[in-house]
Amino acid sequence: MLGLNKKDTSLLLLVAALVAFAPILLNPFPEGSALAQFNAGYPDLMQRFVIFGIFAIGFNILFGLTGYLSFGHAAFLGAGSYAGVWALKLLTINVIPAIIISTIVAGLFSILIGYISLRRSGIYFSILTLAFAQMAFALAASVLTPITGGETGLQTNLNDPRILDFGVREGGNIPAPSLFGLEMGSSFQLPVAGWLWTFNVGYYLSAVLMLIAFYIAIRIFRSPFGMMLKAVKSNQQRLNYTGLNTRPYMLACFVISGMYAGLAGGLMVAMDPLAGPERMQWTASGEVVLMSILGGVGTLIGPVLGAGFIKYFENIFSKINDNLLHQWFAFMPDGIENVLVAIIHPFIGKGWHLTLGLMFMAVIIFLPGGLVELGQRIGRLFKRRKSDDTSGQTTPAE
Amino acid sequence: MSILEVKGVNKRFGGLQALGDVNLSVQENSVHAIIGPNGAGKSTLLNCLVGKLIPDTGSVMFDGQSVLGRTPYEINQMGISRVFQTPEIFGDLTVMENMMIPCFAKRDGAFEMNAWGSVLGQKDIVAHAEHVLEDMNMADKRQMMASSMSRGDKRRLEIGMCLAQEPRLLLLDEPTAGMARADTNNTIDLLKEIKDKRDITIAIIEHDMHVVFSLAERITVLAQGTPLVEDVPENIKGNPKVREAYLGEAQV
Ligand SMILES: Nc1ncnc2c1ncn2[C@@H]1O[C@H](COP(=O)(O)OP(=O)(O)O)[C@@H](O)[C@H]1O
Ligand SMILES: [Mg+2]
Numbered sequence: 001m002l003g004l005n006k007k008d009t010s011l012l013l014l015v016a017a018l019v020a021f022a023p024i025l026l027n028p029f030p031e032g033s034a035l036a037q038f039n040a041g042y043p044d045l046m047q048r049f050v051i052f053g054i055f056a057i058g059f060n061i062l063f064g065l066t067g068y069l070s071f072g073h074a075a076f077l078g079a080g081s082y083a084g085v086w087a088l089k090l091l092t093i094n095v096i097p098a099i100i101i102s103t104i105v106a107g108l109f110s111i112l113i114g115y116i117s118l119r120r121s122g123i124y125f126s127i128l129t130l131a132f133a134q135m136a137f138a139l140a141a142s143v144l145t146p147i148t149g150g151e152t153g154l155q156t157n158l159n160d161p162r163i164l165d166f167g168v169r170e171g172g173n174i175p176a177p178s179l180f181g182l183e184m185g186s187s188f189q190l191p192v193a194g195w196l197w198t199f200n201v202g203y204y205l206s207a208v209l210m211l212i213a214f215y216i217a218i219r220i221f222r223s224p225f226g227m228m229l230k231a232v233k234s235n236q237q238r239l240n241y242t243g244l245n246t247r248p249y250m251l252a253c254f255v256i257s258g259m260y261a262g263l264a265g266g267l268m269v270a271m272d273p274l275a276g277p278e279r280m281q282w283t284a285s286g287e288v289v290l291m292s293i294l295g296g297v298g299t300l301i302g303p304v305l306g307a308g309f310i311k312y313f314e315n316i317f318s319k320i321n322d323n324l325l326h327q328w329f330a331f332m333p334d335g336i337e338n339v340l341v342a343i344i345h346p347f348i349g350k351g352w353h354l355t356l357g358l359m360f361m362a363v364i365i366f367l368p369g370g371l372v373e374l375g376q377r378i379g380r381l382f383k384r385r386k387s388d389d390t391s392g393q394t395t396p397a398e
Numbered sequence: 399m400s401i402l403e404v405k406g407v408n409k410r411f412g413g414l415q416a417l418g419d420v421n422l423s424v425q426e427n428s429v430h431a432i433i434g435p436n437g438a439g440k441s442t443l444l445n446c447l448v449g450k451l452i453p454d455t456g457s458v459m460f461d462g463q464s465v466l467g468r469t470p471y472e473i474n475q476m477g478i479s480r481v482f483q484t485p486e487i488f489g490d491l492t493v494m495e496n497m498m499i500p501c502f503a504k505r506d507g508a509f510e511m512n513a514w515g516s517v518l519g520q521k522d523i524v525a526h527a528e529h530v531l532e533d534m535n536m537a538d539k540r541q542m543m544a545s546s547m548s549r550g551d552k553r554r555l556e557i558g559m560c561l562a563q564e565p566r567l568l569l570l571d572e573p574t575a576g577m578a579r580a581d582t583n584n585t586i587d588l589l590k591e592i593k594d595k596r597d598i599t600i601a602i603i604e605h606d607m608h609v610v611f612s613l614a615e616r617i618t619v620l621a622q623g624t625p626l627v628e629d630v631p632e633n634i635k636g637n638p639k640v641r642e643a644y645l646g647e648a649q650v
Binding site: 003004005219220222223224225226227228230231233234235237238239240241242243244245246248249252256 | 448469470471474475479480482486487488489490491495498499500502503504506507508509510511512513514515516517520523559563
């Protein structure tokens with residue numbers, strides 16, 4: 001289907017199904033129950049899942065295929081965000097032009113950075129990309145204030161020109177980003193028994209774009225272009241002596257990857273029309289590296305899993321506090337309860353980074369292939385069980 | 399007719415004269431060996447032919463065109479393929495994928511943005527790669543990861559990858575170095591077969607005299623960066639100058 005083989009088609013359909021039903025799947029616990037805390041099916045977080053999924057898929061096209069580790073990918077996310085806000089300000093509050101312009105601007109920006117950074121490989125490439133991103137961050141926060149809004153950031157205003165929205169001027173409110181009038185923030189809520197499911201416009205727009213981005217990534221992975229990129233990672237010298245010019249291959253790959261980041265940036269401002277310099281900071285660049293490695297570098301689905309995993313932790317674990325722990329352990333004797341809370345305390349709330357760090361280490365050491373490898377191992381375990389069973393059946397005791 | 403003309407090539411590394419006034423002419427459709435003791439400058443000379451090094455002075459003409467100042471991929475696209483001293487293949491790719499890459503380079507040139515079609519949908523490339531794999535007797539290994547093969551097979555694959563490009567000149571840098579006798583003989587047979595089957599010029603750098611005398615039609619002896627003699631194998635064997643250059647290596 002769609003020019004994909006069977007395996008890739010089922011992967012795409014599986015992801016599509018998961019994404020489509022995410023508002024239900026991510027809310028497994030009834031409203032008001034003790035575990036409702038762990039529900040992730042609210043629009044804000046689901047939007048982040050898929051938007052960072054796009055960012056990570058794009059990053060993985062570069063890092064996973066070619067092995068070139070960009071440590072400045074947030075610069076493209078930021079460039080896309082600023083471009084998106086400007087489109088919302090100058091053109092129209094409709095998000096479609098904003099998203100397209102974000103992607104294009106990030107692409108142009110990555111031609112410049114890629115052209116220079118790709119003169120080096122390995123650690124020097126990483127350092128160059130990092131340097132560029134930090135430069136972009138510093139410029140955005142200071143010199144470029146007229147364009148970026150400086151430290152406070154750039155946002156939409158009531159008196160923005162919005163030349164394409166001829167005269168459509170509702171009352172005294174800043175218009176919210178919308179898709180032909182359908183506001184990104186609007187949701188349809190469906191209470192079923194104890195559950196509350198929220199279907200949000202912004203989420204579904206982002207989800208559709210993520211599916212398209214994922215589909216394009218699969219095509220790239222399976223294409224002759226993708227094979228050349230894998231060859232760059234495997235043996236660049238052999239590639240050169242086989243008559244292939246690695247430069248344009250690498251630049252094309254870098255720009256595609258940058259455009260994915262730009263798309264993610266554009267979606268971020270479509271959901272919330274605000275862009276600040278911190279979006280370009282090196283911690284943001286590092287985060288997408290973590291997502292890819294945690295999920296499984298060079299795999300198709302890994303980066304999406306990694307993005308979801310990290311965003312879940314960031315938003316859910318950070319919300320757990322001591323009060324909540326005391327509630328959970330209230331059934332225990334006071335002394336034990338206090339000890340338990342004291343032990344867990346550093347790992348929750350603001351300490352969620354510690355938990356994430358430990359898990360990251362565990363993955364690197366025990367699962368170099370990331371969450372995807374974990375899945376594969378579990379899958380193999382089940383298969384072995386099954387084949388043991390069947391072999392037991394086919395050779396009955398004599 | 400000579401396909402490769404090297405004239406007055408000099409190359410210094412700091413104070414070391416690695417190549418001193420090298421002249422060499424390789425005839426089209428011949429097998430030309432370059433031999434010499436370790437450190438004679440054989441690899442340096444080869445690197446000057448493929449764009450890895452640029453000679454300080456002199457000229458290198460391939461088929462009437464200068465190769466100097468061109469990058470390795472451009473020189474390859476002119477029709478020179480190179481086999482390395484230790485096999486250089488794409489270890490993380492399958493044997494089939496390894497073979498397809500040179501087929502793409504042959505069909506599409508140095509760069510082609512084909513990010514949409516699937517690799518396996520390229521029927522002509524698949525057929526071409528399959529054909530060369532069969533020629534190399536490697537068809538049964540097509541799904542193997544290239545890095546998991548024996549050294550002899552890696553060498554065979556690398557030579558196959560070069561042949562898939564149908565080069566006019568094939569350069570080999572000590573293709574049997576570090577190989578067991580059996581693998582060495584296999585490689586000799588393979589090269590002979592290649593020579594018999596196609597119109598191709600082969601320039602081979604070699605240390606192993608057994609290999610050289612089984613294959614070469616002409617031999618150039620290099621010593622301390624300078625060609626000592628150039629002749630047919632029969633005359634090289636008895637040449638006292640060559641014996642002297644190899645003194646202590648007791649192979650000739
Ligand atoms: N890149 C280099 N830098 C410095 N010296 C080199 C370099 N490459 C080769 N040499 C020196 O040049 C001489 C010839 O080397 P080489 O061409 O590798 O010899 P051969 O292949 O005949 O054994 C040797 O003395 C070697 O040490
Ligand atoms: Mg050598």
